[in-house]
Amino acid sequence: MTRNVTIKDIAREAGVSISTVSRILNHAPLVREEKRQKVLSVIEQLGYQPNASAQNLVRGTSMTVGVLTQDIASPFYSEVARGIEAGFSGSGYQPIFVNGHWEVQDETAAISALIRRQMDGIIILGGRLPETQLHALNARFPIMMVGRHISGLEEHCLHIDDLEGAYLATRHLLDLGHQRIGHIAGILTHTDVVQRFAGYRMALSEARIPFDPELVYEGEFTESSGILAIERWVSSGIHFSAIFAANDQMAYGARLALYRRGIRVPEDVSLVGYDDLPASRFFLPPLTTVHQPLFEMGEKAAHCMLNQLRDQHDPMHPLQVRLSVRESTRYHHR
Amino acid sequence: MTRNVTIKDIAREAGVSISTVSRILNHAPLVREEKRQKVLSVIEQLGYQPNASAQNLVRGTSMTVGVLTQDIASPFYSEVARGIEAGFSGSGYQPIFVNGHWEVQDETAAISALIRRQMDGIIILGGRLPETQLHALNARFPIMMVGRHISGLEEHCLHIDDLEGAYLATRHLLDLGHQRIGHIAGILTHTDVVQRFAGYRMALSEARIPFDPELVYEGEFTESSGILAIERWVSSGIHFSAIFAANDQMAYGARLALYRRGIRVPEDVSLVGYDDLPASRFFLPPLTTVHQPLFEMGEKAAHCMLNQLRDQHDPMHPLQVRLSVRESTRYHHR
DNA sequence: TTGTACGCGTTATCAT
DNA sequence: ATGATAACGCGTACAA
Numbered sequence: 001m002t003r004n005v006t007i008k009d010i011a012r013e014a015g016v017s018i019s020t021v022s023r024i025l026n027h028a029p030l031v032r033e034e035k036r037q038k039v040l041s042v043i044e045q046l047g048y049q050p051n052a053s054a055q056n057l058v059r060g061t062s063m064t065v066g067v068l069t070q071d072i073a074s075p076f077y078s079e080v081a082r083g084i085e086a087g088f089s090g091s092g093y094q095p096i097f098v099n100g101h102w103e104v105q106d107e108t109a110a111i112s113a114l115i116r117r118q119m120d121g122i123i124i125l126g127g128r129l130p131e132t133q134l135h136a137l138n139a140r141f142p143i144m145m146v147g148r149h150i151s152g153l154e155e156h157c158l159h160i161d162d163l164e165g166a167y168l169a170t171r172h173l174l175d176l177g178h179q180r181i182g183h184i185a186g187i188l189t190h191t192d193v194v195q196r197f198a199g200y201r202m203a204l205s206e207a208r209i210p211f212d213p214e215l216v217y218e219g220e221f222t223e224s225s226g227i228l229a230i231e232r233w234v235s236s237g238i239h240f241s242a243i244f245a246a247n248d249q250m251a252y253g254a255r256l257a258l259y260r261r262g263i264r265v266p267e268d269v270s271l272v273g274y275d276d277l278p279a280s281r282f283f284l285p286p287l288t289t290v291h292q293p294l295f296e297m298g299e300k301a302a303h304c305m306l307n308q309l310r311d312q313h314d315p316m317h318p319l320q321v322r323l324s325v326r327e328s329t330r331y332h333h334r
Numbered sequence: 335m336t337r338n339v340t341i342k343d344i345a346r347e348a349g350v351s352i353s354t355v356s357r358i359l360n361h362a363p364l365v366r367e368e369k370r371q372k373v374l375s376v377i378e379q380l381g382y383q384p385n386a387s388a389q390n391l392v393r394g395t396s397m398t399v400g401v402l403t404q405d406i407a408s409p410f411y412s413e414v415a416r417g418i419e420a421g422f423s424g425s426g427y428q429p430i431f432v433n434g435h436w437e438v439q440d441e442t443a444a445i446s447a448l449i450r451r452q453m454d455g456i457i458i459l460g461g462r463l464p465e466t467q468l469h470a471l472n473a474r475f476p477i478m479m480v481g482r483h484i485s486g487l488e489e490h491c492l493h494i495d496d497l498e499g500a501y502l503a504t505r506h507l508l509d510l511g512h513q514r515i516g517h518i519a520g521i522l523t524h525t526d527v528v529q530r531f532a533g534y535r536m537a538l539s540e541a542r543i544p545f546d547p548e549l550v551y552e553g554e555f556t557e558s559s560g561i562l563a564i565e566r567w568v569s570s571g572i573h574f575s576a577i578f579a580a581n582d583q584m585a586y587g588a589r590l591a592l593y594r595r596g597i598r599v600p601e602d603v604s605l606v607g608y609d610d611l612p613a614s615r616f617f618l619p620p621l622t623t624v625h626q627p628l629f630e631m632g633e634k635a636a637h638c639m640l641n642q643l644r645d646q647h648d649p650m651h652p653l654q655v656r657l658s659v660r661e662s663t664r665y666h667h668r
Numbered sequence: 669t670t671g672t673a674c675g676c677g678t679t680a681t682c683a684t
Numbered sequence: 685a686t687g688a689t690a691a692c693g694c695g696t697a698c699a700a
Contacts, residue, residue, distance in 0.1 A: 053387040054677035388693035
């Protein structure tokens, strides 16, 4: 529409040179108070906003960190994103968000867009980018990975002990007397999913309960996957008294499918999720789930990024998982 | 870390001038095939990415549209955001997202950041910016408003008939024989909330049922508000056989509070929400709710923005609300 | 067909 | 204390 106001316009209007205006803008000293006032008022009046592209170009830094998330609409990643936003607030750096949709192609395109925009650093939430590509990125500028573990990039990965989390969940069910525990896994090419699967098996074998592959369903992190898991098991006549789902969304779907079949939770079947999404507290019944400190993860990722940008170092205090025991699990009578 | 590769580097490496490289990059003709090949291979080899800031500066356009959303973690806005992303895909324009947190101060700051970054247009989802400010923005560049109606900016507002939606919801409950219908409203300074309240009252008066202010609770769009509404009504001994909540999240909270009191849905109380969030299909029982075509709204907002950017015009086909009748409502025996 | 030179808006280094 | 002026990386009109 209307051309943006530039420093030149300010200078002309205030009757000074552009360097004077620039000095005032950058809080440099050495400028007479009366001119400062005059210029400031012109800036106010014309509604001047500095052109970030020009600043970026000459300064060589954008004071911006790109965040590659997979899906804006995912409750999991949006919690982390909130934490990232909070972690950068007041730092002078601004995060901007793009989506990769769990597709290597989209992710690569998104990363390219971020690089073209001269991001000072990049935070990657999950995704499927190959390790080699991640290493290459890390050679160019600071990166932080959330939710993945990349060997050789330990210092740049913020991840949580999925093995431990799944172990805690399964162990909880075992302690309640359950023996036939179904596991709704996520996509098994994801390392964290594999870890959760391993934690489930570890608890089982520790309790000397034989592993039954029929009790494992490979889902896709969606509510529908949870429904399909229950349908598979029930229609195949497979017996179970408890379910451990690899994320809350699949637990939600499973819950609905159980309801449809008249199977009560927790009276007939106990249910455990993973992630502790905000909605799980209001689930029916409130869902027992492995708590991932999503907001804190985001916050921490932002802080680690700031440390890298400022060439500082600080030790990585690992974030802990814990089980949020609520009302979807109960004692099983044999 | 390592300095970014520039056109200059490519030119030196390939033994040509920078303008030749630029021509190739911009798909201009008039360049010998062998040089093109040579340059292309050098670009590939050095991993060149154009500097968007420089392009932006010289072209005078960023090919970017800013999206001011209120809360990344809100399921409502993230669905719209998904639609916006889809609406821009393949257009050459890229949306970038910032958050206003429903605070005028944050929103103003976010808008400033977008202006500094030379956005070609801005899409605003909800929020509390005063109308005058919106008019001022519209004078500077193309804007689109989603979820608000601003007089004088009708062409730039994408909103849905909230009165109609609330009327449909309430009418549905009345048709099922309910007479005592509680309404959990949102924050009553929001115009859409007021409209929904008005639709509720309209259906009531049409059915000649006197309006009872005790049956209205002003919530804050959160699950907790739904819980508090039920607690207020039950502890005050106020009778009701149905509830219409002004958004799904408050309906979720109400559902949990009812469960805690042993009140069944839909056997004892019917429940209707508003928005039709993705999760509502998997709610227990699946929630009857007013469907807002959130994704389509985002998509349409993007398309309208593209039309403005291209100086085109197209008629505004209004998006329709409809009621998604599921299992949380049933006939009421008097 | 190719190269030179200018300008986009800003900061920073010089003189003055 | 202030004002020219040279970069930053890119696109493009113009010259060769």
